[in-house]
Amino acid sequence: xxxxxxxxxxxxxxxxxxxxxxxxxxxxxxxxVLLVDGEVPAExxxxxxxxxxxxxxxxxxxxx
Amino acid sequence: xxDLVKEPVADWATDFDHSHPDYGANxxxxxxxxxxxxxxxxxxxFGGMWLPTRHDDIAAIAANDxxxxxxxxxxxxxxxxxxxxxxxGGAPPITSDPxxxxxxxxxxxxxxxxxxxxxxxxxxxxxxxDLLDDALAxxxxxxxxxDAAVDxxxxxxxxxxxxxxGLPPEDGDIFRxxxxxxxxxxxxxxxADEDSIEVYLDAQIDKHKAxxxxxxxxxxHLLRVELYGEKLSDEHVRGTVILLLIAGIDTTWSAIGxxxxxxxxxxxxxxxxxxxxxxxxxxxxxxxxxxxxVTMARLVAQxxxxxGCPMKQGDWVxxxxxxxxxxxxxxxxxxxxxxxxxxxxxxxFGLGIHRCLGSNLARMELAVALDVFVERIxxxxxxxxxxxxxxxxxxxxxxxxxIRVTR
Ligand code: HEM
Ligand code: SF4
Numbered sequence: 001x002x003x004x005x006x007x008x009x010x011x012x013x014x015x016x017x018x019x020x021x022x023x024x025x026x027x028x029x030x031x032x033v034l035l036v037d038g039e040v041p042a043e044x045x046x047x048x049x050x051x052x053x054x055x056x057x058x059x060x061x062x063x064x
Numbered sequence: 065x066x067d068l069v070k071e072p073v074a075d076w077a078t079d080f081d082h083s084h085p086d087y088g089a090n091x092x093x094x095x096x097x098x099x100x101x102x103x104x105x106x107x108x109x110f111g112g113m114w115l116p117t118r119h120d121d122i123a124a125i126a127a128n129d130x131x132x133x134x135x136x137x138x139x140x141x142x143x144x145x146x147x148x149x150x151x152x153g154g155a156p157p158i159t160s161d162p163x164x165x166x167x168x169x170x171x172x173x174x175x176x177x178x179x180x181x182x183x184x185x186x187x188x189x190x191x192x193x194d195l196l197d198d199a200l201a202x203x204x205x206x207x208x209x210x211d212a213a214v215d216x217x218x219x220x221x222x223x224x225x226x227x228x229x230g231l232p233p234e235d236g237d238i239f240r241x242x243x244x245x246x247x248x249x250x251x252x253x254x255x256a257d258e259d260s261i262e263v264y265l266d267a268q269i270d271k272h273k274a275x276x277x278x279x280x281x282x283x284x285h286l287l288r289v290e291l292y293g294e295k296l297s298d299e300h301v302r303g304t305v306i307l308l309l310i311a312g313i314d315t316t317w318s319a320i321g322x323x324x325x326x327x328x329x330x331x332x333x334x335x336x337x338x339x340x341x342x343x344x345x346x347x348x349x350x351x352x353x354x355x356x357x358v359t360m361a362r363l364v365a366q367x368x369x370x371x372g373c374p375m376k377q378g379d380w381v382x383x384x385x386x387x388x389x390x391x392x393x394x395x396x397x398x399x400x401x402x403x404x405x406x407x408x409x410x411x412x413f414g415l416g417i418h419r420c421l422g423s424n425l426a427r428m429e430l431a432v433a434l435d436v437f438v439e440r441i442x443x444x445x446x447x448x449x450x451x452x453x454x455x456x457x458x459x460x461x462x463x464x465x466x467i468r469v470t471r
Binding site: 017 | 170173174176177178179345349406407408409410411413415416417419423424427
């Protein structure tokens with residue numbers, strides 16, 4: 001499972017950082033920073049899906 | 065608004081009035097009806113305004129890709145606007161348009177970023193506990209009754225933002241009066257100049273100027289930062305302070321109050337909130353979705369059509385994020401409150417470039433306020449559903465919420 005994050009679309013709602021700090025950090029301005037390099041470790045698949053499902057700006061995507 | 069008699073609304077599709085008490089009382093039912101019958105409703109009130117109720121339309125207006133709308137004014141009002149012209153507007157960045165908006169907004173992002181806000185959590189927690197000490201003492205002498213809106217929810221955001229801005233904590237009543245003038249009563253009001261928010265804040269800002277602190281509060285920060293190589297103008301600093309006062313107080317008060325209103329009437333949800341801390345982050349988001357307090361406005365910047373409706377330059381457009389949050393196209397079981405809803409892309413904090421700058425702060429305050437409340441109070445109920453009073457206008461939440469502590 002691969003994760004994609006768009007800095008263009010992100011408005012810093014910080015839902016992802018709250019739900020999955022293993023996958024997302026935030027920068028000093030409150031924008032998300034993706035911590036993994038593309039591939040999501042199996043144990044974080046569920047959390048990755050939660051991030052997608054709760055990002056109001058559709059800035060996070062998962063692909064197989 | 066209570067002091068005004070409003071013309072009755074003949075038909076919500078052609079004559080709606082968001083400041084009418086009937087709207088305050090029945091908004092979700094009105095949106096649901098309009099969404100299927102007339103998704104972009106119109107009214108001649110306030111000089112002409114539109115009310116979209118579908119999530120996709122509201123998101124598209126907020127995104128404003130074609131520049132059809134301006135944020136010059138975000139609170140519908142019958143009063144002429146005398147503030148700074150676009151793209152700055154009277155209270156940057158909320159009244160600003162691109163490209164200026166992003167530059168003004170960037171100045172404020174760091175002090176409202178999550179890690180900075182986390183550091184205020186212990187202060188907020190202590191303050192909530194102090195408030196409950198007083199409220200519970202009051203309840204003890206009063207058959208278990210206190211007002212959860214007035215004695216608790218109301219004071220939390222006031223105290224926190226006063227601390228962040230560096231304004232005297234004892235001036236809370238003064239800010240509340242200003243807010244009432246500006247957002248709750250959007251008709252002409254005569255305010256003596258010496259009582260205006262401008263005069264009050266100019267004095268406070270002058271105090272900060274006389275005693276600048278490098279690691280100081282938000283007013284120090286605004287006086288220190290530069291935009292395009294220059295310090296901010298006095299009007300910009302003042303406008304932003306007004307914005308931070310207004311944007312954070314009634315909104316957060318409403319969010320906390322509506323959540324407590326829900327818990328008072330839904331003992332099963334109260335029990336789950338208390339006993340299952342792992343669902344709390346989801347519960348807080350569901351409170352925000354279901355009881356989203358804020359409807360914003362835009363002005364039409366250029367003539368265009370929306371779903372066939374003729375939007376004319378200068379018309380008002382309401383952005384009812386709470387209506388977007390209940391659109392069945394965007395949410396499963398949109399009309400049901402699901403305390404641990406897992407999929408929740410709600411727009412309570414707005415969508416797009418104006419995303420609430422204070423959202424990290426507001427979430428922290430909501431979480432702390434509810435957590436402390438359920439730690440201290442096991443069970444509570446409404447004294448009388450009829451005694452609950454909701455606000456009218458663009459910020460919706462309980463303003464009087466008498467509850468009885470039963471355990
Ligand atoms: C639950 C509480 C709150 C809700 C529901 C809320 C909601 C909103 C919404 C919907 C917007 C978008 C405005 C637009 O699109 O025109 C907004 C913007 C804003 N909010 Fe909040 N807000 C809350 C609390 C706060 C707090 C605590 C603060 C800070 C003290 C704050 C400061 C701001 C600012 C500065 C903006 C303007 C951002 C911009 O234009 O770029 N809000 N808020
Ligand atoms: S939830 Fe979406 S918008 Fe919010 S910080 Fe994460 S990626 Fe950005």
